[in-house]
Amino acid sequence: MQTNRVLSQTIWGLDFKNPVIAASGTFGFGEAYKDFYDVEVLGGVSVKGLTLEPRLGNRGLRLSEVHAGIMNSIGLENPGVASFVEKESAYLADKDTVILANLGGSSLESYIEAAELLEVASKDMRVYDVLELNISCPNVKEGGMAFGMKACDAALITREMRKIITKPLVVKLTPNSPFLTEVARAVEAEGADGLSLVNTFAGFDLDVRTRRPKFNNGIAGLSGPAILPLALKMVRDVCKSVNIPVIGMGGITTYEDALKFIMVGAHLIQFGTASFIDPMAGKKIVDGLQDYFDREGIQSLEEIRGIVK
């Protein structure tokens, strides 16, 4: 795949051909959009959120549309880490794009055991390049974003993961914590290599006809263009608070959206719901950035990163 170097950068010793990454839970294991465009167009792919054991996901309605967004209550349906290592990781293993393994869990022990499996498995083959530690899923009853709400809990789990994971460790934060920057700093202090944010905003919806919540869990995660200004503020706040690279996301559907996150300080960006709005979104964001850099005569991402204070 031909790449223009102006969008490339080396972060955590890894070569990202561009800053555009498919967000976890919206791109399968890298294969989902193969009929639309080549996954190697992207700087990276974060795979569907993994847990130690396979999960069936939530019962009842799992997804609904709202204005400029969607709400989901998938509940981390996934085949489990062992299956990922054996089967699902194969698709991306020989692709020229950075693989982020997104890891969730219910208890600290389940995170540890899953991380050990990933660590051992990746000793003699390429399973993943970056661990994206998910402490921000609002749709599971145990664990999920519980570890991401308070600085002390986030610090604890980051410390335990750091003991196991030798690859770059990125912690995915929840916008639902009132202590976001404290959580971010605590995670940085425990040795995380980077941060990614935001996961979905916890929301609620109901059916006035049946007078019941739409989702079995009551709350569900809001994503899509509706959350962009909220997410952008949070990414800006966190970028000002830490010195490690930040992956910004939240409602990005166009290259302009991506630029906004970079201009408040993000090194990389992720797009998620955008693929559901337009299956070509990832490629369009990359092409749009490329055109913008050419047009504006910008030589590197560094020139524009964090230029808006």
Add this chain to the structure above:
Amino acid sequence: MNSLLEVLSNNKITRDMYLMKLACSELPLNGQFCMIKVPNSFMTLYRPFSIFDADGEVLSLLYSPRGEGTRLMTKVRSGEKLEVTGFYGNSWEEIKDKTLLIAGGIGLAPLYKIARESASDFYIGFQKDAYNEEELANVRELLRGTQFHIVLGGYVSDSVDFSLYDRVYTCGPEPMYRTLNQKHDRVYASFERHMACAVGACRACSVISHGEGGAETKSVCQDGPIFELKSLGEWE
């Protein structure tokens, strides 16, 4: 396919059934579906639609306005264009033995084409007072070329002698599938779920099955939309 397709017509058949024809050179397999979005509208997501008919020039959809998105679709006029992706999912197996096609209401949509091509018995149930005479005449006209039997009121499955058939193809409300599953041991049913992507990424459309292999998830968009009910065991 990921195209803007021109609407050729969009006609009301009954109070809750519309037939939309689009100019489309691609041919789906019988039983596959496509995703449709009205451009420059409030619609964030595409909506999944089964295929009523297709001949490589015209793609026909029979749909019911149930929510905001499908209600907007009823307003679309000839000459406008819709965003369409697809085709997705598995297909009805070619009919070689004696097959019963049985639909509940709008569930007739993904069965019409194979009904016409195979000349199989095609039973369609509507609620007793669903339509007036004019609407029923429109439905009969729509179903021309098939061996159709319209059943008004009660359970359509009560009108059929299942012992005459080697297999059953169905689309309609899921409670009907559970009934059919007890009346025949080779039932193939087309499932419907809310979905965002149709490519297996969002995991919104999963059916949780409890077959011989224990509990597992199957996605309607990729593993389905058609499942042999026996393979699902109990499902939710």
